[in-house]
Amino acid sequence: MKVIRSTTINNVLDKIGTKLNSPEQRLLQGVVALGIQPFIDFRNKGTDDDTRAVSVARTTGKIIAGTTVGVCVRYASIALAKNFSKYKILTEEKNGEIVIKQFEKIAKNGIFTPDIAKMVKGMPVAKFERNYRNYIKTWGTVLGVVAMVFTNFLIDVPITKAITKKLTPKVKAKIDNDNNKNARKQVKNAAF
Amino acid sequence: MPLSNWITKQATKTWMSYSHDPAKGLLHLGAIGWVLSSAAQTFMIVTNKDIDKDKKKFLVPQELTDGAVNVTLYYTITAAIKKFADGLVENGHIIGEKTEEFFRNFKNNTQTVTTFVQGVSEAFDGLKITDTINRKQPMSGAFDGIQKMIKSVDFVAIRKEKYKSILINSFDHFNTEDKAKKTLELLKSGQEEFSKLKSSVNVIATIVGSVIASSIIVPLVRNKVANSYQQKTLEKKQTQTPQIQYNPIYKIPDSSVFSKLAISR
Numbered sequence: 001m002k003v004i005r006s007t008t009i010n011n012v013l014d015k016i017g018t019k020l021n022s023p024e025q026r027l028l029q030g031v032v033a034l035g036i037q038p039f040i041d042f043r044n045k046g047t048d049d050d051t052r053a054v055s056v057a058r059t060t061g062k063i064i065a066g067t068t069v070g071v072c073v074r075y076a077s078i079a080l081a082k083n084f085s086k087y088k089i090l091t092e093e094k095n096g097e098i099v100i101k102q103f104e105k106i107a108k109n110g111i112f113t114p115d116i117a118k119m120v121k122g123m124p125v126a127k128f129e130r131n132y133r134n135y136i137k138t139w140g141t142v143l144g145v146v147a148m149v150f151t152n153f154l155i156d157v158p159i160t161k162a163i164t165k166k167l168t169p170k171v172k173a174k175i176d177n178d179n180n181k182n183a184r185k186q187v188k189n190a191a192f
Numbered sequence: 193m194p195l196s197n198w199i200t201k202q203a204t205k206t207w208m209s210y211s212h213d214p215a216k217g218l219l220h221l222g223a224i225g226w227v228l229s230s231a232a233q234t235f236m237i238v239t240n241k242d243i244d245k246d247k248k249k250f251l252v253p254q255e256l257t258d259g260a261v262n263v264t265l266y267y268t269i270t271a272a273i274k275k276f277a278d279g280l281v282e283n284g285h286i287i288g289e290k291t292e293e294f295f296r297n298f299k300n301n302t303q304t305v306t307t308f309v310q311g312v313s314e315a316f317d318g319l320k321i322t323d324t325i326n327r328k329q330p331m332s333g334a335f336d337g338i339q340k341m342i343k344s345v346d347f348v349a350i351r352k353e354k355y356k357s358i359l360i361n362s363f364d365h366f367n368t369e370d371k372a373k374k375t376l377e378l379l380k381s382g383q384e385e386f387s388k389l390k391s392s393v394n395v396i397a398t399i400v401g402s403v404i405a406s407s408i409i410v411p412l413v414r415n416k417v418a419n420s421y422q423q424k425t426l427e428k429k430q431t432q433t434p435q436i437q438y439n440p441i442y443k444i445p446d447s448s449v450f451s452k453l454a455i456s457r
Contacts, residue, residue: 010288010389018390025218025399026225033407040411046419051250054243058251059411066229067358085203096377111196114204126384131211134391138210138217145224152232160233165242 015042018130021137022144023074030067037063042171049179053172054164061163073147078140085112085136091125098125112139215274215394222402223267232258249425261417262410269409270401277397281390282331284309288389291331294382297375298338309334335383342366342376367375 041056086106091098103120105113114135120128210217234255237248280286284295284305292305299308313333366372 010385013392013396014388017388017395020395020399021214022221023220025222025402028399029403029406032403036407037411041416042414044419046415047250047422051247051422054247054251054272055254058237062233070225070229096373097380111199112203113200115200116204116207119207127387130388130391134214134217135203135211138214138221139206139269141217141221142202142206145221147229148225148228152228153235156229157232157236160236161240161242162412181322182353 016134019080022141023071023078026067026070026074029062030071033063034067043173049175050172052176053168056171057167058160058164060167061160062156063071064163065159069151069155069159070144070148073151074144077142077144077147078137081112081136081140081143084109085132085139086103086110087113087132089120089125089128094122099123100125102126212391213394214391215398218395218398218402219267219270219274222270223263226262226406227259230255230262234259246426250418250422253421254414257417257421258410258414259410261414262406265410265413266402266405267406270398273401273404274394274398275300278329278390281386281393282309282329284331286389286393287331288382288385290378290385291382291389294378295334299380312337331386335379335386339376339379339383342372342379 038056038060041052041059044052044055047055076137086109088104089100090102092101093099100120100123103117105115205219206217234252237243237255286313287305293303295308300303303311309330313330316333316337344380366375394417
């Protein structure tokens with residue numbers, strides 16, 4: 001059993017848990033993928049050199065395009081969800097705790113406000129606010145996924161194509177260079 | 193149904209499913225995102241005139257396999273890591289200070305928080321004291337059950353057999369109104385800390401799981417599958433190539449002159 005007594009660790013865990021969501025997840029996935037996946041494809045000797053070169057270039061392009069567009073779309077969608085999920089609440093004190101007495105959506109900016117008046121009545125305000133922040137991030141991600149049906153084809157694909165075209169000859173040159181080095185090594189070893 | 197009503201309905205469903213468990217949202221929506229990304233990338237390969245046919249024979253299956261493997265592995269690995277992290281917090285292997293302080297008032301000295309919450313949540317489950325007991329979420333169940341017991345206590349009822357069996361060492365903590373109030377405050381403080389810790393740990397575990405699945409495991413698996421598919425496709429192409437038959441274009445006819453030639457003696 002590990003008891004987290006340190007306030008710092010508790011605060012860090014709390015901050016990470018509340019701040020991190022889908023845009024940060026996508027960014028972290030992209031950064032790690034960029035460091036690992038092209039290398040894996042480069043080392044894939046199960047296919048011919050030309051295919052390997054295109055594969056590395058395409059993987060790199062896909063990661064750069066996917067991550068850039070994915071992160072931007074998610075941030076924008078979450079901002080949209082936040083701006084159109086407005087509500088107002090009345091609170092009361094119950095058993096020494098501030099709880100929600102009434103929940104109402106603000107019609108003008110409340111198109112994404114859920115119908116939760118009955119569900120949140122009596123809920124502690126702190127818990128409600130935390131849950132609502134989670135809801136906005138998740139709903140924003142839902143909107144982002146819908147947007148990505150279009151951005152994947154309209155933006156990701158052209159960017160991936162362009163990067164693949166530019167990188168393929170450079171990767172092919174690197175592969176040829178490696179092959180030449182290996183061939184020279186083999187000749188040297190054979191001579192001895 | 194008007195569009196605005198439909199949107200509100202979906203928003204309400206999202207609140208109900210994900211507001212208390214944002215990591216679940218990351219898991220589900222991440223999987224959907226990968227499906228869409230794979231569909232778009234496959235489309236790109238098929239329509240890209242700069243990639244020749246033989247390379248497409250590798251890249252299209254690679255991308256489709258990437259998509260299918262990505263989604264399956266992403267979901268199973270990430271869900272497994274999330275479940276493991278959830279279990280660590282729910283079983284009290286990682287707990288906060290306020291949570292530990294609360295349960296210290298209820299458990300006996302020989303019990304750890306882990307064994308206490310598991311035992312108590314099973315007892316609540318058996319006696320149907322709460323609706324939310326789930327054996328895989330013992331700490332949530334323990335908080336819920338203890339809170340209901342304290343709030344519903346009439347101090348005669350505590351002595352009833354069914355309650356005695358559960359918290360036999362703990363009645364002193366809530367057998368007066370004042371004590372019940374203080375214990376409830378401690379419970380709420382511990383429960384709030386537990387909820388935050390569980391949410392944070394789940395989000396971190398889901399993100400780490402998704403990175404491991406999609407950035408390390410999936411590329412290795414999809415390359416192996418795509419390699420073997422390309423090999424099979426090329427072998428099939430070679431065996432289908434027709435054998436070239438070297439038939440003569442013309443035949444020199446036997447000469448009628450020379451065949452009848454005979455040297456007269």
